[in-house]
Amino acid sequence: MNHKHNSDRRDFLKKTAITSAGIGLGMTSQNRALGAAKPKNKLPKWRGFNLLDFFDPDMEKGRKNSPENLQWMADWGFDFVRIPISYPSYLKFDRSKPIRPDDVLNFDEARLEEIDNLVYQAQARGLHVSLNLHRAPGFCINAGFEEPYNLWEDQAALDAFCAHWEMWSKRYKNISSKKLSFDLVNEPFKRQNPNDQHSPGGPVPIEEYRKVATAALNTIKAISKKRLVIADGNGGGGIAVPEFADLDLGQSCRGYFPMHISHHKAPWVYKDPEVLPDPSWPGNRGDMFYSRENLERHYAPWIELVKQGVGVHCGECGCYNKTPHDVFLAWFGDVLDILHEHGIGFGIWEFSGTFGVLNSGREDVDYEDWYGQKLDRKMLNLLMKYA
Numbered sequence: 001m002n003h004k005h006n007s008d009r010r011d012f013l014k015k016t017a018i019t020s021a022g023i024g025l026g027m028t029s030q031n032r033a034l035g036a037a038k039p040k041n042k043l044p045k046w047r048g049f050n051l052l053d054f055f056d057p058d059m060e061k062g063r064k065n066s067p068e069n070l071q072w073m074a075d076w077g078f079d080f081v082r083i084p085i086s087y088p089s090y091l092k093f094d095r096s097k098p099i100r101p102d103d104v105l106n107f108d109e110a111r112l113e114e115i116d117n118l119v120y121q122a123q124a125r126g127l128h129v130s131l132n133l134h135r136a137p138g139f140c141i142n143a144g145f146e147e148p149y150n151l152w153e154d155q156a157a158l159d160a161f162c163a164h165w166e167m168w169s170k171r172y173k174n175i176s177s178k179k180l181s182f183d184l185v186n187e188p189f190k191r192q193n194p195n196d197q198h199s200p201g202g203p204v205p206i207e208e209y210r211k212v213a214t215a216a217l218n219t220i221k222a223i224s225k226k227r228l229v230i231a232d233g234n235g236g237g238g239i240a241v242p243e244f245a246d247l248d249l250g251q252s253c254r255g256y257f258p259m260h261i262s263h264h265k266a267p268w269v270y271k272d273p274e275v276l277p278d279p280s281w282p283g284n285r286g287d288m289f290y291s292r293e294n295l296e297r298h299y300a301p302w303i304e305l306v307k308q309g310v311g312v313h314c315g316e317c318g319c320y321n322k323t324p325h326d327v328f329l330a331w332f333g334d335v336l337d338i339l340h341e342h343g344i345g346f347g348i349w350e351f352s353g354t355f356g357v358l359n360s361g362r363e364d365v366d367y368e369d370w371y372g373q374k375l376d377r378k379m380l381n382l383l384m385k386y387a
Contacts, residue, residue, distance in 0.1 A: 038342070038343075039306055039307045039309075040343060041306050041311060041312060041342065041343035041344060042250065042306075042309060042310065042311035042312075043228075043230075043250045043311030043312060043313050043345070044128070044313075044345065045340075045343050045344065045345040046079055046080030046128050046130075046313060046345040046346075046347070047077075047078050047079060047080055047345045047346055047347075047383070047386060047387045048073060048078040048079060048080030048081050048082075048127060048128075048345075048346075048347055048348070049073060049078065049080075049081055049082075049347060049348045049349075049350060049351040049356070050081070050082045050083070050084055050315075050316060050347050050348065050349050050350055050351075051065050051081050051082070051083050051118065051122075051350075051351065052065075052084065052350055052353070053065055053083070053118055054083065054084075054085040054086065054089045054090070054114075054115060054118075055084050055085070055086060055134060056086060056089065057086045057088040057089055057095075057135065057145070058088075058089065058095060059089040059090070059111055059114065062089070063350065063352070063353060065118070065351060065352070067121055068371070069351055069352065069358075070121055070122055070125050070127065071125055072370075073125070073127060073351065074125040074126055074127060076380065076383075076384055076387065077384055077387035078127070078383075078387050079126060079127055079128060079387075080127060080128050080130070080345065080347055081122045081127045081128070081129055081130070081347070082129075082130040082132055082183065082315055082316070082347045083115070083118065083119070083129060083130065083131055083132060084132045084133075084134035084186055085115065085131070085132065085133055085134055085135075086134055086135040086140070087104070087133055087135055087136060087137060087164060088135070089111065090107060090108055090111040090112050090115060091103060091104065091106050091107060091108055091111075092106045092107075092108045093106055098145065098146035098148070099146075099147070099148060100148050101148045101149065101156060101160070104137050104148070104160045105160060105163055105164075107167060112171070116171075119131070119172075119180070123175075123179050123180070128178070128179060128180070128181070129179065129180050129181070130180075130181045130182075130183050130230065130315065130347070131168060131172075131180065131181070131182055131183065132182075132183035132184075132185075132186055132315070133161075133164065133165075133183075133184065133185050133186065134186040135186075136151060136161050136164070136185045136186075137149070137151060137157050137160035137161050137164065138150050138151030138152075138154060138157030138158075138160070138161065138194075139151035139152065139157075139185060139188075139194065140186070141186055141187040141188075141189050141236060141237075142197065142268070143191065143193075143194060143195050143196055143197040143199070144195070144196075144197045145195065146195050147194060147195060150194055151185070151212060152188075152190055152204050152205075152208040152209070152212065153208070158211070158212055158215055161185070161212065161215075161216060162215050162216055162219040165182065165184070165216045165219050165220050166219050166220075166223065168182065169182075169219070169220045169223035169224050169227065170223055172224075173223060173224050176226075177224075177226050177227055177228040180227075180228075181227070181228040181229065181230055181250075182220060182227060182228070182229050182230065183230045183231075183232065183252060183315060184212075184213060184216050184217075184229065184230065184231050184232070185212070185216075185231075185232065186232055186237070187232050187233075187236045187237035187254075188203070188204045188209050188232060188233075188234050188235070188236075188237075189201055189202070189203070189204065189234075189235060189236045190202065190203070190204045190205070190208075197268070198271070202235060203234040203235035203239055204234055204235075206234070206241070206243050209234060209241070210243060210244065213231050213244065213247065213249065214247065216229075217229055217247060217248065217249060221248070228250065229248065229249055229250070230249065230250040230251065230252050230311075230313065230315070231244055231247075231249045231250070231251055231252070232251070232252045232315065233251060233252065233253050233254065233302075236254075237252070237253065237254040237256075237315075237316065238253065238254050238256070238257060238298075239301075240253065240301035240302050240304070240305055242301070242304070242305065242308070244310075245305065245308050245309075245310050249310075250310065250311035250312065250313060251302075251305060251310055251311070251312050251313075252312075252313050252314065252315035252316075253299070253302045253312060253313075253314050253315070253344075254314065254315070254316050254317060255314050255316065255317020255318065255332075255335050255336075255339070255346060256316070256317065256318075257294075257295065257298045258285065258290055258294070260276075260279050260285050261279050261281060261290075261319065261323055261327065261328070261331045262317075262318065262319050262320065262323070262331075263319075263320050264276065264278070264279055264319075264320060264322045264323040265320070265322035265323075266320045266322070273322075278323075278324055278327070279323065279324075279327055280327055281327045281330045281331040281334075292334045292338075295334055295335060295338055296338060299338055299339070299342075302342075302344070303342050306342055306343070306344070312342075312344050313344060313345050313346075313347075314339055314344055314345065314346040314347065315347050316347060316349050317332075317335065317346050317347065317348060317349065318332070318348045318349045318350075318355040318356075319331070319332060319355060320354055320355060321354045321355070321360045321361050321362045324364060325362055325364045325365050325378070326364075328379075329378060329379065329382055332382065333382060336382070336383075336385075336386050339386075340386050346386075348383070352373065356376075357375060357376050357379050357380045357383065358370065358373045358374060358375055358376070359373055359374050360374075360376055360379075362376070365378070
């Protein structure tokens with residue numbers, strides 16, 4: 001018997017026990033001084049863009065992304081796309097009338113194949129695809145049309161919601177979670193009038209959101225046990241949901257805080273946008289001073305989820321084109337830096353368009369010609385710093 005080996009082993013186990021006890025009791029100042037390792041985010045630090053090809057209820061009106069767009073993303077070092085889908089875009093029904101309950105499961109195979117094509121085109125370029133129901137049966141954060149029922153309250157809506165995820169789960173059953181994840185429903189929110197964009201509202205009651213999320217999660221896992229599933233933050237995406245920490249769900253935050261920076265003069269947010277003064281960063285908004293410190297407080301609950309072992313990703317972020325460019329870059333640099341520090345990836349709201357690196361329509365940018373597209377090189381350089 002090797003007594004030296006046994007002695008070394010006892011010493012090792014003793015040291016391990018002491019270390020474990022220290023972790024269990026919390027970090028001491030000495031631990032912090034030595035630089036204890038940060039908890040690792042359970043979700044990959046994907047970085048990329050949302051693709052709005054099927055964002056419109058009428059598929060033909062989507063903002064189509066060419067194969068070249070996908071290739072440029074990959075060439076620039078990005079590895080992620082989120083596809084927010086309006087469920088009517090892949091149904092057969094009379095589009096001259098509001099959708100009715102007996103329409104919501106009339107899947108159109110030809111339209112589904114168009115979505116398949118985008119998924120496969122992205123995956124062929126090494127881009128992870130997050131498939132999201134931006135408008136789901138019974139709910140959409142962007143109201144202004146008539147839904148036949150309420151996802152948060154009506155069993156028929158929940159049944160239809162699960163039927164859609166059952167369809168997608170079966171359709172993509174053989175695709176690895178490394179290549180494809182499901183993002184259940186975009187930005188849960190509950191309005192007094194679900195069909196009125198400006199109706200007052202707030203976070204979905206947690207028991208209602210949990211019922212919906214659990215039902216869909218169980219539906220998906222029954223078909224694809226290893227499928228990676230993500231739930232958006234409550235209250236429009238910005239509120240972390242620690243009540244879901246026991247579920248097999250990642251969570252998706254937003255990079256839109258504060259909205260007076262990210263959505264300055266956005267007409268779908270403000271009733272009279274043109275009267276708004278230009279923001280600054282850091283700077284005052286009314287009686288409130290906003291700075292990086294505010295951002296750190298805002299993301300603290302999400303960072304706490306990471307510490308609890310919940311995977312976190314920022315599924316949407318960016319800035320509308322009316323915010324002064326230098327203000328946008330200063331603010332967004334802080335946002336990205338905080339997310340990066342905690343291993344949280346991001347998805348810019350769009351690649352080409354008012355939030356994008358291409359063709360944003362900003363009036364204070366010297367665009368670079370990129371194969372006939374207008375490239376915001378300063379924005380791209382900022383993003384590539386974290387890609």
